[in-house]
Amino acid sequence: MSCTAEIQAAFILSSIVTFFSGLFILLTSRLIWRGIEKRQKSHRHSRSLSFQGAFRDRIEMLLSAQTFVGQVLVILVFVLSIGSLVIYFINSTDPVRSCSSYQDKTIPIDLTFNAFFSFYFGLRFVAADDKVKFWLEMNSIVDIFTIPPTFISYYLKSNWLGLRFLRALRLLELPQILQILRAIRTSNSVKFSKLLSIILSTWFTAAGFIHLVENSGDPWLKGRNSQNISYFESIYLVMATTSTVGFGDVVAKTSLGRTFIIFFTLGSLVLFANYIPEMVELFANKRKYTSSYEVVKGKKFIVVCGNITVDSVTAFLRNFLRRKAGEINTEIVFLGEVPPSLELETIFKCYMAYTTFVSGSALKWEDLRRVAVDSAEACLIIANPLCSDSQAEDTSNIMRVLSIKNYYPNTRVIIQILQSHNKVFLPKIPSWNWNSGDNIICFAELKLGFIAQGCLVPGLCTFLTSLFVEQNKKICPKVPWQKHFFSGLKNKILTQRLSDDFAGMSFPDVSRICFVKMHLMLIAIEHKSVCHGYCGLILNPSAQVKLLKNTLGFFIAESAKDVKRAFFYCAICHSDVYTPELIEKCNCRSKNHRHMAGNCTLRLSLTLHLWVWPRKGGGPSLKRKCPFGIYEMEQDHLDNTGMFHWCRATPLDKMILKRTDKSKHEFRNHIVACVFGDAHSTLMGLRNFVMPLRASNYTRKELKDIVFVGSLDYLQREWRFLRNFPQIYFLPGSALYSGDLHAVNIEECSMCAVLSSPSKSSSSPTLVDTEPIMATLNIGSLQISCCAQTPSEPQCGGCFSRNPRKSQYRRIPIITELKNPSNIHFIEQLGGMEGNFSGTSLHLSTSFATGTVFSGSFLDSLLATAFYNYHVLELLQMLVTGGISSQLEQHLDKEKYYGLNDNSCTVLSRSSRCKLGLLSLNQTILSDIQPRRTFGQIFCGSLDRLGVLCLGLYRMIDDEEFVITRPENEFRLLPSDLVFCAIPFSTSYYKKDISSPNLYDNINIVPLSEDTSQI
Structure with missing residues (x-):
């Protein structure tokens, strides 16, 4: 039957x-109550208040779904509301202007629902x-517009x-x-359900x-402009309006x-522009990135996690995938x-x-x-x-x-x-295993270790860095020094198992054979002691x-093919x-070794006496007695x-x-x-x-004095270490x-190291290196007269003159750390050499070539190096940190546990390891090597006569030295060249007075007996 206007108005x-x-009653009651409170100052009955407060608290707990009954109540209200909405959908199939008979079975059901809504409304009203x-x-x-x-x-x-x-x-x-x-449970699912509920409720209501x-129809026209439109068509119209399309097949005719x-179109612009793209993104990401990785049998893969950003991923992929396309068989997850x-x-694509x-x-x-x-090969x-x-x-x-590790x-x-102090927690994990390839790359330890080596030996920081920098940019050298420097950048640290034919031979003999016959520079070996x-x-x-047999050798070479x-x-x-x-590879099967196989031996003189004096602070004082007299490590507390x-604190x-x-x-x-740092800066270590x-x-x-210049508040925090x-x-x-x-008498220093400031937030990457x-x-602006030249580098300290008419000055030796390598152009003008490489790459700058700048950005490449060959990382740690490697750390922990740290043989060998140095061809022990016209001659001569291993050159051009890593065997030497060397601990490399019967201050350990001691 048709609903009259009076019936519709009644509803x-x-x-x-x-x-x-x-609303009127509530506002009036509030005003009256406030008036009563102002006039009467009588005390309320505390018992009544206590009862009302407890009753209200119970209702609030019920409505907030903090109890099981409350949760059931809230869920029931929602379900009944949806049920009432479904009844509306069913009744909407009838004409709007008609009134359904009370015989309709949905009416009493809806009445029951609304009676429950009235009860729930009353509870909410009391608790408010x-x-x-x-x-x-x-x-x-x-509730007000649906229950009555x-x-x-x-x-x-x-x-x-x-x-x-x-x-x-x-x-x-x-x-x-x-x-x-x-x-x-997840934030994405909560976000999605919220967006979905907003959109659906808006569509259904509109x-x-x-x-x-x-x-x-419009009430003032008494329905003359009405049209018959179904609820589905209304939803279609609303959705078309929300999408700002409006097809025009279904339109509104009433005013x-x-x-x-x-007004709904304006709101739809906000709704559609903000919520719909977000929902699409949630759907797309869920489908795209939440699936599991499918393991393919026979295909290797690694897992990379942690700081996954554009910069870190780019650096990692550049170094991990630097091999030839056919050699890469490992997928990265x-x-x-x-x-x-x-x-x-885009990078992943x-x-x-x-x-x-x-x-x-x-x-x-x-x-x-x-x-x-x-199933992964490793997790990085x-x-x-x-x-x-x-x-x-x-x-x-x-x-x-x-x-x-727990998984x-x-x-x-x-x-x-x-x-570095956080390293100690990792070996304490029960399943941590150095032998299986678990490894730690400590940025602070390596970065500051590189700079320290650059302070000990000028140019050594660049020499070591160049062995780990992968240079993919094509360079056209314009001047000779660029050609020599860039040629040295092609060399890398590589490992290779040595032929069993070398078993029983000494390292100098094997290194000489590799150098002369194979043009390979063998610098170190892995040795079982x-x-x-x-x-x-x-x-x-x-x-x-x-x-x-099966000894692992470490080479400086250009390719793995060469070291084979x-x-x-x-x-x-x-x-x-x-x-x-x-x-x-030959087909020779007669590999019956003519050399002594098995454990290598170290012949120690029986006349070499060792006395272990009481340790002072845990370190020994060693006195050696040798044929040339007594050499005493004067109070060398270790x-x-x-x-x-x-030393004592x-x-x-x-x-x-x-x-x-x-x-x-x-x-x-x-x-x-x-x-650079203050009381609140992060400690750099x-x-x-x-x-x-x-x-x-x-x-x-x-040992050289170390003088730190900086904030006392910061240095006090570092002092305990x-x-x-x-x-x-x-x-x-x-x-x-x-x-x-x-x-601090900087004009007399052997090296000045400028360390970057501790980590701090900056609006621009360029500004991180401001200080x-x-x-x-x-x-660099300080002008130091040449007469103030330091005694440590008489052979390499050069004077320069910007103007020949003026007095000559020398530069203060400096090494600067940059966090952002692209900032090199700010100090490149201090390089002092002509013929700069094009571009702003740090490792192609003259400052890097001369050893005056360092950036730890290349340390990212060590992650790939540690995966492919962790032995190379071990060697780097040993060279940079002063001899400590993960293997030695593990051994020292065992010594400490078993109480073996008083072994005099152990202490002696650790202090007697090689050191890196920079030797002049004229004023050091290399001056007696003849002939020495080429690098090959000085390499073989120093190795044969002195046991000194030559690694590279530090050549002077334009009053500045630049690094040449692993020169060719026939590379011509200049009288001013300095040589990077691995020098035995017992060898003093500066000449004594010529009149002295002993030309060099040398501590020799020689065999005077046929007895041997096993290492």
């Missing part, structure tokens, strides 16, 4: 009257603190659709209901309003409908905690043949299962060296290692650590160490071959490991210098370290800088102030 007015009358605010809430408005018409329908015995479409707004509570049911006004569409950016997605991205966290076992960590964890909180970065990465203990883990109980690396072993010759070498087939290309010089105030006491501290041939400078393979007399190292001083001040530099750059410019 609508019932809700309007209820809303406004209730602010009744007026409650009355104006959306859920309250929905239901009771009117019971009174009138007829039902009308009216505003029952407002029940669709209850869909906004869908996320809360799903969380109560624990159907959603469609209900359009359905009502279009079927009823109310069109006015609503105008990146496990990132956030979806990749568009730029990162460029390397889609090798890379896969999976969204997840290494801290969750479910995500580790999805990337199949238990990348750190962010530019983060503002390095401690938090290290802690999170250590937790990732712990999670991975699958046999997983090989290679981790980057920023601060019986006396020491561990397998470690030895740089330039003495002639008394004999090689074993050391494995193919046959003493029979290749005895007369001096062309490297002809040394190939630490428990025997690796570093040690000194109060900090005694090590602090004052500008007024300059005459008291006339430093000369010392090292100045410029430090200056201990890692000091340890290589206090290595025990340098005698106490060879430095107080047991001798000859360390602090000057409170700044390298930006020339007066502080002169106070080191300004300090470098300040130091």
